[in-house]
Structure formats: structure tokens, C-alpha cells
Amino acid sequence: MTQHKIWDPFVRIFHWTLVVGFAANALFVDDDSKLHEWLGFAIVGLIAARLVWGLIGPRFARFSSFWPTPASVIGQLSDIATGRKRLHLGHTPLGALMIFNLLGTILLIGLTGWMMTTNAYWGVEWVEETHEALVTWAEISIVLHVLAVIWESRRTGVNLPRAMVTGIKTLPDGARTDP
Amino acid sequence: MRLQSSAQPVSLLVLIVAQSLCAAFFLWDVAADGLSLGLLAFATSHFVIELLAVLALIAGVVFETRFLMDLLRRKAHLEEQLGLAAGAFHDIVEARFDGWSLTPSERDVAHFTLKGFGIAEIAELRGSAEGTVKAHLNAIYRKAGVTGRGAFVGLFIEDLMSTPLRPPEVAA
Incomplete structure (x- = not known):
């Protein structure tokens, strides 16, 4: 067993704050309340900070370290198809696709939500419908994300949820790593 | 390559x-x-x-x-060895593996075994423990109805000798 410090405090706090913020706004807070608006702005601010961190942060937080390419995605699928275990220290290519999907979707949810508060778009139907469709899309994505994390943890023998809490990945003996 | x-x-x-x-x-x-x-x-x-x-x-x-x-x-198995003959032999091997209902991991281990890799090397290549590879090998030999590596490889040598390796001519 070898231990690697992967996720810095900012990445972990960002992840779990986003979880709490999105869950609160999507499931618990009244859609027409001021609190819903403020939470929305806070989430957009949080993602903006993550985007900056992706450019200036430490190695595993940088987008350049986990930018998915067709070849790397096919590589991960080949590992799944052949039952090989090649571990990625940072985000996996498929995981990275989900990250960019969620960041983009939640930003668009924030944008359409903000548009509903402006005079120009207040009460405009397509804005509200887009806002709600994007939330449904984000919810589907989150369910897939959680299922994929469980599946990858079982496949590779690395407890991924714990790593996102403690920041440390514990890799099994003899594991091949592909950073 | x-x-x-x-x-x-x-x-x-x-x-x-x-x-x-x-x-x-x-x-x-x-x-x-x-x-x-x-x-x-x-x-x-x-x-x-x-x-x-x-x-x-x-x-x-x-x-x-x-x-x-x-x-x-x-692709994962052919990328290491180019060529039409390799492709034809690969099809024979795959057909055998299908008949024995090998799991994806067992297939991979069986491929490496056919190529002559040892248990330690296969474990290294696949990023798994040697014990896991041994368990896969036991399952492979059991499903193939052979007692060990020699007999297992022998099954394919037999196929090689009785099957023409050249696939239909393809314009390169």
C-alpha cells in the first residue's frame, strides 16, 4: 500500500461546498426565495474560483493535468474492457469529462437563474424552462457521477470518496500508475 | 506501436x-x-x-x-504485434476463449500466457497482485480442461498447424 497526497484543501472544500449548495437549492430551498438567489450567486462564485484554481493551483488541481483527450478516454475504456488496472493519480479521463460537464451545466444554471431576476428576461418562459431542464440534467449527471465513483473504487481498489475527504489516495500494492 | x-x-x-x-x-x-x-x-x-x-x-x-x-x-492485444497473420491467429484464439466463456480479465491473462509471460510479469503488466493472476490462470486451465501452461499452449499450436494463417488478400 502506498499513500499519495493528491487533493489540496481548496479542491476538497470546493467539492463538498458545491454538493451542499447544489443539494440545498435543488431540493430544499424555496425557488422564489431570496436565499435561492444568494445560494446561486455563491455557487457561481465558487465555480469561478475553481476555474482560476485550475490554472494556478497545484499539479493535480490544474486542468492541464487532467484535460481529457480521445486517446486517454479510449485508454481508460480499454483498461475496463481487459480488466487491467492502470491507476490515475489525479482525475481519470472519464472522470474529467464528468467534471467539465458538471462545471459547465451548473454555470449555465446560474446564468439562466440570474437572467430570471433581470427586467429583460423576467417571466420569459424559455429561460425558466432551460433553467429547470439544466437542473434535471445536472441531477442525472450527479447520480451517474456517484455510481461511477463507486464502480471505479471497486474496480481499482482505491477508495475514491475517502480521498476526496482526506486528500490522500491509498493505492494497492503493485499498482501501475499513469499520472 | x-x-x-x-x-x-x-x-x-x-x-x-x-x-x-x-x-x-x-x-x-x-x-x-x-x-x-x-x-x-x-x-x-x-x-x-x-x-x-x-x-x-x-x-x-x-x-x-x-x-x-x-x-x-x-486493439489492446493486437497493438503489440502488427500484421495480418497476428489478426488471423487472434480470431482463432478469441473463438476458443468464447467457447470457454472466459471473463475479460481471464482473457487478458490468457493472452499474456500465450505470449510467454510469467505470472510475475503478467501481474506487473495488469497492475494486479500475483495471487490474483494465479487465480485467473487456475480458472482458465479449468475451463480449457487442461492441467497446466504446456497443455494450454499446446491447444493453440494444434490449431495453428491445422488452420491456414493467411486471411483473404486485402489491398494494403
Whole structure:
């Protein structure tokens, strides 16, 4: 067993704050309340900070370290198809696709939500419908994300949820790593 | 060495993702109709046709996913050795493995064994423990009905000697 410090405090706090913020706004807070608006702005601010961190942060937080390419995605699928275990220290290519999907979707949810508060778009139907469709899309994505994390943890023998809490990945003996 | 560009699996993957989204959308639609109509829904031809179309779409996605996984396995094994003969031999090997119902991991271990890799080397290549590879090998020998590596490799030598290796001529 070898231990690697992967996720810095900012990445972990960002992840779990986003979880709490999105869950609160999507499931618990009244859609027409001021609190819903403020939470929305806070989430957009949080993602903006993550985007900056992706450019200036430490190695595993940088987008350049986990930018998915067709070849790397096919590589991960080949590992799944052949039952090989090649571990990625940072985000996996498929995981990275989900990250960019969620960041983009939640930003668009924030944008359409903000548009509903402006005079120009207040009460405009397509804005509200887009806002709600994007939330449904984000919810589907989150369910897939959680299922994929469980599946990858079982496949590779690395407890991924714990790593996102403690920041440390514990890799099994003899594991091949592909950073 | 790369056998070909990865364009084929990528476009197949994009197709699978797109069709999965369509299937999810129409399944949602059919489920909503079914819930509002209740059991009566099955008496309306519109609903039944929609349901069958969705099921066919889902079956297509499942089939494509299995095809993609087979394709990736094949590429993973052929990339290390180019050539038409390797492709023809690979098909014979795959047909045998199909007959024994090897799991994806067992297939991979069996391929490495045929190439002459030892247990420690296979464990290193696959990123797994030696004990796991031994367990895979035992399962492979049991399914193939042989007692060990020598007899296992012998099965394929037999095939090689009785099967012409050259596939139909292909313009290079």
C-alpha cells in the first residue's frame, strides 16, 4: 500500500461546498426565495474560483493535468474492457469529462437563474424552462457521477470518496500508475 | 506501436452516448404516458409501439457497448504485434476463449500466457497482485480442461498447424 497526497484543501472544500449548495437549492430551498438567489450567486462564485484554481493551483488541481483527450478516454475504456488496472493519480479521463460537464451545466444554471431576476428576461418562459431542464440534467449527471465513483473504487481498489475527504489516495500494492 | 488511429472507437463511443441520451429521454416519455394511462396503456397501439421502439433502442445501445468493449480488447492485444497473420491467429484464439466463456480479465491473462509471460510479469503488466493472476490462470486451465501452461499452449499450436494463417488478400 502506498499513500499519495493528491487533493489540496481548496479542491476538497470546493467539492463538498458545491454538493451542499447544489443539494440545498435543488431540493430544499424555496425557488422564489431570496436565499435561492444568494445560494446561486455563491455557487457561481465558487465555480469561478475553481476555474482560476485550475490554472494556478497545484499539479493535480490544474486542468492541464487532467484535460481529457480521445486517446486517454479510449485508454481508460480499454483498461475496463481487459480488466487491467492502470491507476490515475489525479482525475481519470472519464472522470474529467464528468467534471467539465458538471462545471459547465451548473454555470449555465446560474446564468439562466440570474437572467430570471433581470427586467429583460423576467417571466420569459424559455429561460425558466432551460433553467429547470439544466437542473434535471445536472441531477442525472450527479447520480451517474456517484455510481461511477463507486464502480471505479471497486474496480481499482482505491477508495475514491475517502480521498476526496482526506486528500490522500491509498493505492494497492503493485499498482501501475499513469499520472 | 499503434495499429490504427483511435477514430473508430471514438465515433462509436460518441454514438453510444448520443443514443443513451435519446433512450433515456424516450423511456422517460413512455413511462410518463404509462403512469397517466395505467394498465389501459397496453391496449393502445400508440403506447405499445412507442414502448417497443424504446426497448429496441436500448437493446441497440447494449449491443454497441458490448461491440465497443470487444473492439477495445482486440486493439489492446493486437497493438503489440502488427500484421495480418497476428489478426488471423487472434480470431482463432478469441473463438476458443468464447467457447470457454472466459471473463475479460481471464482473457487478458490468457493472452499474456500465450505470449510467454510469467505470472510475475503478467501481474506487473495488469497492475494486479500475483495471487490474483494465479487465480485467473487456475480458472482458465479449468475451463480449457487442461492441467497446466504446456497443455494450454499446446491447444493453440494444434490449431495453428491445422488452420491456414493467411486471411483473404486485402489491398494494403
